[in-house]
Amino acid sequence: MVSTRIFTLLTLYLVGSEALDNGLVQTPPMGWLAWERFRCNTDCKNDPANCISDRLFRTMADLVVSEGYAALGYEYINVDDCWLDKQRSYTGQLQPDSVRFPYGMKDLADYIHSKGLKFGIYEDYGNYTCAGYPGILGSLELDAHTFASWGVDYVKLDGCYSHPRDMDIGYPLFGYHLNRTGRPMVYSCSWPVYQIYSGIQPNFSSIIDNCNLWRNFDDIQDSWTSLESIIDYYGNHQDMIVPNAGPGHWNDPDMLIVGNFGLSYEQSKTQMALWAILAAPLLMSVDLRTIRPEYKAILQNRKIIAVDQDPLGIQGRRIYKHKGIEIWVRPITPLYENYFSYAVAFLNRRTDGTPSDVLVTLNEMGLIAPGGYRVQDLYEDVDYGVLDMNTKIKVKVNPSGM
Ligand SMILES: *[C@@H]1O[C@H](CO)[C@@H](O)[C@H](O)[C@H]1NC(C)=O
Ligand SMILES: *[C@@H]1O[C@H](CO)[C@@H](O)[C@H](O)[C@H]1NC(C)=O
Ligand SMILES: *[C@@H]1O[C@H](CO)[C@@H](O)[C@H](O)[C@H]1NC(C)=O
Numbered sequence: 001m002v003s004t005r006i007f008t009l010l011t012l013y014l015v016g017s018e019a020l021d022n023g024l025v026q027t028p029p030m031g032w033l034a035w036e037r038f039r040c041n042t043d044c045k046n047d048p049a050n051c052i053s054d055r056l057f058r059t060m061a062d063l064v065v066s067e068g069y070a071a072l073g074y075e076y077i078n079v080d081d082c083w084l085d086k087q088r089s090y091t092g093q094l095q096p097d098s099v100r101f102p103y104g105m106k107d108l109a110d111y112i113h114s115k116g117l118k119f120g121i122y123e124d125y126g127n128y129t130c131a132g133y134p135g136i137l138g139s140l141e142l143d144a145h146t147f148a149s150w151g152v153d154y155v156k157l158d159g160c161y162s163h164p165r166d167m168d169i170g171y172p173l174f175g176y177h178l179n180r181t182g183r184p185m186v187y188s189c190s191w192p193v194y195q196i197y198s199g200i201q202p203n204f205s206s207i208i209d210n211c212n213l214w215r216n217f218d219d220i221q222d223s224w225t226s227l228e229s230i231i232d233y234y235g236n237h238q239d240m241i242v243p244n245a246g247p248g249h250w251n252d253p254d255m256l257i258v259g260n261f262g263l264s265y266e267q268s269k270t271q272m273a274l275w276a277i278l279a280a281p282l283l284m285s286v287d288l289r290t291i292r293p294e295y296k297a298i299l300q301n302r303k304i305i306a307v308d309q310d311p312l313g314i315q316g317r318r319i320y321k322h323k324g325i326e327i328w329v330r331p332i333t334p335l336y337e338n339y340f341s342y343a344v345a346f347l348n349r350r351t352d353g354t355p356s357d358v359l360v361t362l363n364e365m366g367l368i369a370p371g372g373y374r375v376q377d378l379y380e381d382v383d384y385g386v387l388d389m390n391t392k393i394k395v396k397v398n399p400s401g402m
Contacts, residue, residue, distance in 0.1 A: 018209050019249045022179065024186045025212050026247040027309040028281045029154065031076030031120065032060050032069075036220055036255045036285035040082040040131045044100050050287075052082045053100040054108055061112050063288040070117060072300055073309060076154050076186075077112050078120030078283065084133035092139060093146050094123075109151035120154030120186070121147060125170045126162030135161055137170075141177045148181035155185050159194035167191045168203060172210040188252065189214040204244045213250040213281055216241060220254040222262035224400060227271055228349070230254065234278060235318035235326070245279050245315035252281050259286035259295035266401035269379060272298050273345045273402040276308035277316035277330045303378040307332060307343040316343065319365060324350035325358055325397070329365055339369035343378075348397035355396040363389040 034052060044051040061077045064070050083105075085095045096105050109119040123143065126135040136143045136157070147155060157174060159167065171191045178185050189211035192202035196216070207214055217233045220226055230253050234241060245251050256275060258268040275282060284299055291299075307330065316330025326347040331340035344365060348356050362373055368389055375384040375393075379402075387393065 018205075019246065020175070020187065020208070020210055020212055021248075022184050022187075022212070024184055024248065025250065027311065027313065028250050028279055029076055029186060029213065030072075030074045030282040030305075030309075031078055031118070031154075031284070032064055032074065032288070033076075033078040033080060033120070033255050033283040033285050034060075035080035036222065036257055037260060037287055038285075042082055042097070042100065051100060052079075054103060057108060058111055060288055061115050061117055064117060065115050067288060067296070068300060069284075069288075070115075072302060072305055074282070074284065076118045076120045076283070078122070078154060078156065080122045080156070081124075081129050081131045081158070082133065083122065084129070086133060088134055088139075092142060094134060094139075094143055104150075105152075106150040113151060118153035119151060120156065121150075121152045122156045122158065124158040124160055124162070125167065125174060125190075126158075126160050128161040130158055130160035136174065137162065140170075140174045141180075144174065144177035144181050147178070147185065148183040152183075152185055154188065156188040157190065159190040162194075164194045164198040164200055167195060168206065172206065175210045186212045188212060192216055193218075204240075208244055208249045212248060213252045215252050215254065217253065220257055222257055222260050224263060224267050227257070227263065227267065231274060231326075231347075235321065235328075238317050242315045242317055245313065247311070247313040250279060250281060250313075251315065253278055255283045255285040256299065257285060258298050259284070259291040264400065265294060266398050268295055268298050270347060270400065270402040272301065272304055273379070274328060274347070276304045277328045277343055277345050279308065279310075279313060279315040279330070282308055301378065303376070307378070310343075312340075316345075324348060325356060327358070327360070327365060329367075336369065336371070341373070342367055345402055346395050346397045347402050348399055350399055353399060355398050355401075358395045358397055359392055360395075361390050361392055362387060 041051045044053050064074055083096050085097050089095045112119045124135040127137050128135045171189050175187050193215040195202045241251050310332040314331045316328055318328050320327035328345040330343040332343050334341055346358050372386050372388045374386045
């Protein structure tokens with residue numbers, strides 16, 4: 001039960017900040033990304049339907065459209081590690097594995113574009129990618145041009161096999177070369193996470209100036225434990241993290257794992273809702289051929305997607321954490337008489353097997369518009385009408401649910 005003091009919502013804004021000015025991702029990117037679910041499976045001989053291959057990405061692009069994800073905003077089809085040949089071409093160009101991508105990356109990009117979608121690719125600011133394929137170090141300009149010539153729309157640049165100290169120069173330099181190609185490409189950086197791991201305080205003002213999104217913390221794994229560790233990281237470090245988010249520049253807590261093996265239904269709802277509060281990229285990493293309908297419905301919840309995609313682009317915060325109950329709050333549109341609307345998420349981290357009651361007033365959560373607020377439950381589709389800011393509301397929250 002929430003009885004102790006609730007901290008007043010403090011929102012810090014980065015007023016008039018410079019930011020990467022490529023006009024892209026004014027709301028967080030949405031799409032599908034191979035890594036968490038399909039990893040570095042290169043065994044097309046024995047596992048042709050699941051290996052990292054042309055076929056996998058065409059299949060997922062087809063399903064993103066035919067299963068209704070594209071209509072809801074899921075747009076990018078993103079390749080991750082293990083697409084490359086182990087060698088550059090004789091002219092020094094990156095080239096895909098010729099068995100698994102027999103038509104080349106331009107052909108795949110053209111196909112994805114023909115479906116009305118966008119194409120993302122993966123590389124690494126180092127001598128090798130994390131899985132040991134050629135990195136971009138020494139070939140930044142050439143590789144940026146190669147990506148542009150293939151019709152790439154989004155580049156995720158990882159940070160294995162490089163020196164984190166070099167990243168303050170290297171990530172901006174590759175961004176410069178991307179920009180010089182003239183092709184707008186979303187630039188996703190792993191710059192801060194590698195620096196944090198090696199004890200360097202990231203220069204977030206430079207990161208915002210040079211990247212559209214960036215990873216702060218661990219890769220997500222297919223488990224509630226992993227998801228909880230990410231939730232804790234973003235809550236515990238929110239004063240450093242939250243002010244850096246805004247249109248065109250986002251924190252990336254990593255992929256949505258909804259619909260895979262490791263999360264229950266409640267936990268899946270938790271990830272989706274919390275990612276929306278965090279203004280996170282919504283990059284599904286799931287097998288869209290076999291996802292169960294109830295998980296698909298979570299990924300396709302229009303109202304929660306709308307929270308994620310709110311045009312103000314203000315990342316939410318954890319405003320309460322006590323005895324396993326957390327409250328997360330994000331200012332969103334519409335504004336009314338200079339007061340924000342809010343997305344509010346009640347999270348139950350308790351494991352004592354029965355729903356927990358959360359008793360709270362809107363006022364205690366920092367929602368202080370004199371006229372009150374119209375309250376809706378975005379999962380249950382219930383409209384509670386207009387509530388006064390001093391009305392005590394009671395919410396039942398399921399264990400590990402939202
Ligand atoms: C990358 O490879 C070059 C050439 O072998 C080497 O000099 C350099 O130290 C390597 N860089 C990193 C970050 O390992
Ligand atoms: C390159 O950078 C300039 C200046 O920030 C910006 O106006 C332009 O849109 C960028 N172009 C591309 C293709 O990213
Ligand atoms: C951060 O990077 C900017 C360049 O974007 C630079 O002007 C500033 O001095 C750097 N800050 C620190 C603390 O290194």
